[in-house]
Amino acid sequence: MAIKKVGLQTVKFQNPPSIISTYTIVGPKEGEGPLKDYFDYVLEDDVWGQASFEKAEAKIQEETIKAAITNGNLTNQDIDFLLAGDLLNQIVSSTYTARQLSIPYYGLYGACSTMTESLSLGAMLVDGRFADKVVCATSSHFSSAERQFRFPLEYGSQRKFSSQWTVTGAGATILSSTGDGPYITYSTTGKIVDKGVKDATNMGGAMAPAAIDTLITHFNDTGFSPSDYDLIISGDLGRVGKAIVLDLMKKEGYDLSNLFTDCGVEIFDGDKQDTHAGGSGCACAAVVFNGYIYKEMKKGNLKRVLLMATGALHSTIINQQGESIPGIAHAITIDINKD
Amino acid sequence: MDYVKAFIVGGLICVIGQVILDNTKLTPAHILVSFLTAGVILGGIGLYEPLVRFGGAGATVPIIGFGYSLAQGAIEGAKANGVLGAFTGGITSTAGGIAAAIIFGYIMSLVFKPKTKN
Amino acid sequence: MENMTNKEYQQYAEKKIPKPTYFKNMLMAFLVGGIICTIGQFIRNWLFNSGLDEKAVAGGTAIILVFLGALLTGLGVYDKIGKIGGAGAAIPITGFSNAIVSPAMEHRTEGLIFGVASKMFIIAGPVLVYGVSSSVIVGILYVLLTKGR
Numbered sequence: 128m129a130i131k132k133v134g135l136q137t138v139k140f141q142n143p144p145s146i147i148s149t150y151t152i153v154g155p156k157e158g159e160g161p162l163k164d165y166f167d168y169v170l171e172d173d174v175w176g177q178a179s180f181e182k183a184e185a186k187i188q189e190e191t192i193k194a195a196i197t198n199g200n201l202t203n204q205d206i207d208f209l210l211a212g213d214l215l216n217q218i219v220s221s222t223y224t225a226r227q228l229s230i231p232y233y234g235l236y237g238a239c240s241t242m243t244e245s246l247s248l249g250a251m252l253v254d255g256r257f258a259d260k261v262v263c264a265t266s267s268h269f270s271s272a273e274r275q276f277r278f279p280l281e282y283g284s285q286r287k288f289s290s291q292w293t294v295t296g297a298g299a300t301i302l303s304s305t306g307d308g309p310y311i312t313y314s315t316t317g318k319i320v321d322k323g324v325k326d327a328t329n330m331g332g333a334m335a336p337a338a339i340d341t342l343i344t345h346f347n348d349t350g351f352s353p354s355d356y357d358l359i360i361s362g363d364l365g366r367v368g369k370a371i372v373l374d375l376m377k378k379e380g381y382d383l384s385n386l387f388t389d390c391g392v393e394i395f396d397g398d399k400q401d402t403h404a405g406g407s408g409c410a411c412a413a414v415v416f417n418g419y420i421y422k423e424m425k426k427g428n429l430k431r432v433l434l435m436a437t438g439a440l441h442s443t444i445i446n447q448q449g450e451s452i453p454g455i456a457h458a459i460t461i462d463i464n465k466d
Numbered sequence: 467m468d469y470v471k472a473f474i475v476g477g478l479i480c481v482i483g484q485v486i487l488d489n490t491k492l493t494p495a496h497i498l499v500s501f502l503t504a505g506v507i508l509g510g511i512g513l514y515e516p517l518v519r520f521g522g523a524g525a526t527v528p529i530i531g532f533g534y535s536l537a538q539g540a541i542e543g544a545k546a547n548g549v550l551g552a553f554t555g556g557i558t559s560t561a562g563g564i565a566a567a568i569i570f571g572y573i574m575s576l577v578f579k580p581k582t583k584n
Numbered sequence: 585m586e587n588m589t590n591k592e593y594q595q596y597a598e599k600k601i602p603k604p605t606y607f608k609n610m611l612m613a614f615l616v617g618g619i620i621c622t623i624g625q626f627i628r629n630w631l632f633n634s635g636l637d638e639k640a641v642a643g644g645t646a647i648i649l650v651f652l653g654a655l656l657t658g659l660g661v662y663d664k665i666g667k668i669g670g671a672g673a674a675i676p677i678t679g680f681s682n683a684i685v686s687p688a689m690e691h692r693t694e695g696l697i698f699g700v701a702s703k704m705f706i707i708a709g710p711v712l713v714y715g716v717s718s719s720v721i722v723g724i725l726y727v728l729l730t731k732g733r
Binding site for chain 3: 468469472473474475476477478479480481482483484485486487488494495497498499501502503506507509510521522523524526527528529530531532533535536537539540541543544545548549551552553555556557559560561562563564565566567568570571572573574575576577578579580581583
């Protein structure tokens with residue numbers, strides 16, 4: 128009997144895991160954005176003394192996880208599982224990070240939905256008493272993502288207005304069976320939703336249907352309404368995706384206008400930083416959650432938040448073969464109270 | 467006067483490319499290939515030569531001029547050496563540009579590192 | 585959402601994308617492309633005046649422009665020109681040079697054989713494939729059409 132499952136896709140945690148520590152590292156551009164004061168460490172250069180952008184990304188993730196563990200007054204031996212993933216082929220940033228940490232490791236691929244994918248799985252491990260302490264982490268890097276998904280850095284091309292800017296950085300969260308919150312109380316696992324968008328320069332448009340599907344399912348499964356939340360925030364839909372979600376959710380009877388925003392919209396200054404539709408990448412939701420949202424919850428300014436990281440689960444190869452972009456969105460409820 | 471003609475002809479060719487880029491889902495790589503192939507065809511049937519005579523570098527510097535050059539070379543080769551010349555002519559006439567791109571590309575990759583955008 | 589077909593959604597999502605700044609893009613493409621071609625004309629005139637024949641001038645101009653494109657790519661300037669000029673920077677032969685040099689630099693981290701040398705053509709390779717192939721076809725057609733005369 129799945130006694131903790133409610134509705135179609137939602138888990139209600141009986142012993143909600145507590146977030147006991149977080150850490151974020153971001154690149155220089157993110158460190159100039161509107162949320163700069165919420166990040167724990169801002170890099171002066173995004174290579175960080177490494178020989179390549181891929182190695183730099185792995186180092187960023189490694190240092191983020193180490194600092195999150197230290198911040199929680201823990202050692203690596205105290206951690207039961209590491210759940211991590213990233214955007215690079217074969218999730219190398221996470222694996223080469225795990226190589227340095229000697230913590231039992233599950234590698235995840237959820238593209239930019241990895242933060243909430245890892246948090247919901249981590250919360251299940253803790254609530255199910257398979258673990259006392261779990262680290263959930265993810266990273267992305269503008270330059271390593273550009274070369275894998277788009278063009279060389281020095282290639283002179285114009286970015287479309289729908290295109291987004293991959294966030295350089297990493298975020299890590301430590302979940303514990305004990306602690307004084309905030310707590311993860313619900314998680315709604317997303318289904319793949321693919322409305323046939325093939326344009327890889329419009330990720331927000333490709334992922335928005337998945338976000339809408341997960342939101343509606345979450346409200347149906349839990350019986351909550353949008354006003355039960357102080358903030359509903361998606362991962363990296365950007366300006367285009369955010370507008371679609373607001374518009375289509377209204378048609379479904381949910382008015383989210385003053386509640387809903389997107390991490391990708393918030394992380395950069397759209398007028399000054401020339402990021403077009405906003406931020407994207409695994410780190411987008413990771414640093415906005417572990418930086419801004421967590422700290423505002425600790426201060427008591429936000430009491431109940433629905434975090435929904437969104438992922439575009441295509442590859443350049445299958446996209447060139449004519450396939451469309453499958454989207455996914457996983458939502459978690461984070462609450463300063465246990466119930 | 468040379469310079470004005472080159473500026474206007476070259477600029478207009480680029481505007482055509484920009485209009486295609488902004489109104490379709492084609493990438494710059496698609497534009498390069500289609501402009502080049504268009505140059506080969508127009509050069510092959512003799513329609514591009516008047517533009518070269520009028521616009522000078524304005525017609526030869528854009529990639530469509532590279533295609534024109536390939537076609538001219540292939541035709542000259544065919545005139546001189548038949549089928550063999552048809553094979554060798556195009557590359558012969560554009561060898562300088564291609565070889566330059568390869569060797570300078572190699573050198574630049576040794577000297578410079580790509581820089582992150584901001 | 586469910587009552588929207590895939591096609592309806594795609595058209596809807598397309599409409600949510602802000603339109604490109606058409607006029608500004610065209611103007612900048614005209615200016616940047618025009619300036620590069622004017623520089624090309626300057627090089628052409630200079631080579632002509634130093635006594636070279638038409639073929640040598642054409643080859644020399646191409647080599648010098650390719651070098652300038654490569655150098656500006658190496659210095660990290662050409663991507664900025666491309667951002668401003670769009671097709672105006674991509675279509676001149678300096679853009680061809682940029683398309684070869686930028687992946688070569690980018691993949692230096694994977695070594696000189698599988699990195700630099702093999703990745704050099706990931707963007708500009710198709711240009712050579714289609715250019716050379718179509719020129720051979722043009723040459724053969726010329727041979728076939730003029731054979732009977």
